[in-house]
Amino acid sequence: MGRQVAIVGVGHSKFGTRHDANIAELAWESIRQALDDAGVGQEDIEYFVVSNAGGWSSEPLPAVVVGEYAGLNPKGTVRVEAACASGSAALKLAHDIVASGQADIVLAVGIEKMNESPTPTVVEYIGRAGNFFWEFQNFGLTFPGYYALYATAYMHKYGATEEDLCRVAVKNHYYGARNPKAQFQREITVEACMNSRYVAWPLKLFDCSPITDGSAAVIVASEEIARKLTDTPVWIRAIGAASDTSNLSKRTDFTSLRAAVEAARMAYRKAGIDPENPVKHIDVAEVHDCFTIAEILAYEDLGFAKRGEGVKLVREEQTYIGGLIPVNLSGGLKAKGHPIAATGVSMAAELTRQLRQEVEKERQATINKGIALAHNVGGTGHYAYVTILSLEKPSK
Amino acid sequence: MSKSQKEMMEEALKQLHMFVESIKKSTGLPIVPDQKSGAALWYDQRQITNKYLISVDRIRPFYDGLMDGKLMATKCKHCGQLYFPPQVDCPKCRKSDMEWVELSREGELITFTVINIKPASFAHYPDYTVGIARLKEGINITAWVRETDPKKLRIGMKVRVEVVKREPEGYLTYEIVPAE
Numbered sequence: 001m002g003r004q005v006a007i008v009g010v011g012h013s014k015f016g017t018r019h020d021a022n023i024a025e026l027a028w029e030s031i032r033q034a035l036d037d038a039g040v041g042q043e044d045i046e047y048f049v050v051s052n053a054g055g056w057s058s059e060p061l062p063a064v065v066v067g068e069y070a071g072l073n074p075k076g077t078v079r080v081e082a083a084c085a086s087g088s089a090a091l092k093l094a095h096d097i098v099a100s101g102q103a104d105i106v107l108a109v110g111i112e113k114m115n116e117s118p119t120p121t122v123v124e125y126i127g128r129a130g131n132f133f134w135e136f137q138n139f140g141l142t143f144p145g146y147y148a149l150y151a152t153a154y155m156h157k158y159g160a161t162e163e164d165l166c167r168v169a170v171k172n173h174y175y176g177a178r179n180p181k182a183q184f185q186r187e188i189t190v191e192a193c194m195n196s197r198y199v200a201w202p203l204k205l206f207d208c209s210p211i212t213d214g215s216a217a218v219i220v221a222s223e224e225i226a227r228k229l230t231d232t233p234v235w236i237r238a239i240g241a242a243s244d245t246s247n248l249s250k251r252t253d254f255t256s257l258r259a260a261v262e263a264a265r266m267a268y269r270k271a272g273i274d275p276e277n278p279v280k281h282i283d284v285a286e287v288h289d290c291f292t293i294a295e296i297l298a299y300e301d302l303g304f305a306k307r308g309e310g311v312k313l314v315r316e317e318q319t320y321i322g323g324l325i326p327v328n329l330s331g332g333l334k335a336k337g338h339p340i341a342a343t344g345v346s347m348a349a350e351l352t353r354q355l356r357q358e359v360e361k362e363r364q365a366t367i368n369k370g371i372a373l374a375h376n377v378g379g380t381g382h383y384a385y386v387t388i389l390s391l392e393k394p395s396k
Numbered sequence: 397m398s399k400s401q402k403e404m405m406e407e408a409l410k411q412l413h414m415f416v417e418s419i420k421k422s423t424g425l426p427i428v429p430d431q432k433s434g435a436a437l438w439y440d441q442r443q444i445t446n447k448y449l450i451s452v453d454r455i456r457p458f459y460d461g462l463m464d465g466k467l468m469a470t471k472c473k474h475c476g477q478l479y480f481p482p483q484v485d486c487p488k489c490r491k492s493d494m495e496w497v498e499l500s501r502e503g504e505l506i507t508f509t510v511i512n513i514k515p516a517s518f519a520h521y522p523d524y525t526v527g528i529a530r531l532k533e534g535i536n537i538t539a540w541v542r543e544t545d546p547k548k549l550r551i552g553m554k555v556r557v558e559v560v561k562r563e564p565e566g567y568l569t570y571e572i573v574p575a576e
Binding site: 017019020058118120121123124127131133134136139140141148150151156200201202203247249251252 | 513521537551569
């Protein structure tokens with residue numbers, strides 16, 4: 001399994017429409033914070049991983065553009081892509097490099113500038129992110145469309161309603177309103193959500209995460225270095241990763257994301273978490289709510305609820321602070337925003353601050369088990385990463 | 397009738413372009429303020445368009461099938477695995493010994509959505525329904541569904557798949573048609 005790895009510094013840009021900053025400036029916004037937070041200089045970083053999906057933005061080699069601007073040359077770098085889970089893939093790579101002993105301090109930064117292109121172009125790029133030839137070329141699926149296929153099937157099988165989906169948006173906007181880094185800092189009502197127009201029936205505008213510019217950065221270090229740098233290292237206890245078919249037609253069930261189930265199984269096993277009752281181990285979770293239905297699927301795929309009962313957690317408000325398990329206290333992708341390849345790093349940065357009890361009071365989870373979970377899905381369950389973070393060093 | 401998504405998109409881009417050109421004439425720079433924030437934006441002076449050339453050489457029989465109104469899949473002669481979309485290599489057997497088989501084109505609808513906000517390259521179509529049908533053979537197929545009112549569709553309803561000509565492009569593809 002290699003060496004233990006801890007997060008020793010985090011940074012997070014303001015998410016939103018960031019026409020005030022270019023791609024390098026926006027990446028630097030979070031990198032600078034992470035360096036300051038870790039108390040290290042660029043010279044201490046031995047390798048940096050840049051996650052960026054791109055296409056909609058102008059720089060084809062974002063890793064070197066960011067590296068030059070942030071003063072990280074001549075350190076080695078690579079750009080990684082796992083669609084909306086790119087950030088978690090970057091964190092996994094950074095983790096693996098340190099765990100294997102190839103480096104002691106590695107930076108992972110996720111950056112996305114989606115607003116460099118007009119909305120229809122962004123819709124096109126994301127719609128192509130599945131199987132371009134068989135499912136986009138002829139049938140023009142969009143990202144909301146892919147998840148709408150899951151929503152239709154889930155609602156039919158378990159009797160969930162459009163109002164239920166809207167309740168997820170209401171919760172995430174409630175916490176987004178309390179996160180100064182969030183794109184949407186206002187609360188919404190079920191009624192406002194229900195009155196929003198259809199984007200991909202049965203999903204409406206308020207069921208969807210927005211088009212977002214943003215960056216997030218984390219610095220990971222080996223145990224020896226981590227102990228020197230900080231009194232509160234946040235250990236990467238486990239990362240589960242899985243994939244599924246590019247063609248949605250190759251899947252048998254549209255009420256669960258198989259890759260997320262598999263990634264969770266792997267992560268729980270490595271972290272010693274009871275897969276039958278994971279919530280008893282976990283203080284707080286960030287899950288991939290690119291659409292409201294995705295958060296409900298996440299509850300079930302992660303084992304927070306039984307099959308068909310994810311929607312009950314929503315109705316009973318069990319994922320607010322004080323409930324069974326607080327989820328997406330950052331506002332989630334829905335309200336915090338979803339800068340595609342920055343999202344996974346953003347989740348890790350947010351959960352690190354949650355575990356250190358550093359976030360705004362109204363959205364701070366109670367930390368007594370010292371464990372947080374990030375669930376980051378790429379594409380429509382094409383990639384899935386489940387990451388377990390912990391205040392306690394994992395026992396071998 | 398209200399403007400199509402394509403017309404609105406093109407109009408917005410044309411307005412932006414004209415705005416940039418007028419600013420450029422007076423300042424010598426393609427820099428315009430963002431309408432909402434006022435932030436200075438450089439308007440790209442270069443443009444690329446992508447139109448890919450994608451090999452279908454090895455799955456040519458699939459397209460020959462469409463020309464005959466048939467939907468073809470491949471079947472591994474070794475393990476019997478049916479492949480749709482058709483593929484010419486069986487990764488399980490590591491063999492490339494396939495036979496082409498015609499699919500029944502009958503099955504049931506297992507999920508669907510109506511695309512209201514369309515990608516740029518689909519903006520010229522009215523709202524369209526995309527569904528996934530499970531054919532009798534046990535394989536699934538993604539396609540447009542010939543019904544744009546989701547209330548008239550139901551998971552589990554009988555459907556058939558027809559080869560159709562997609563207009564205005566005028567090329568052969570296939571479509572799911574409610575059969576109840």
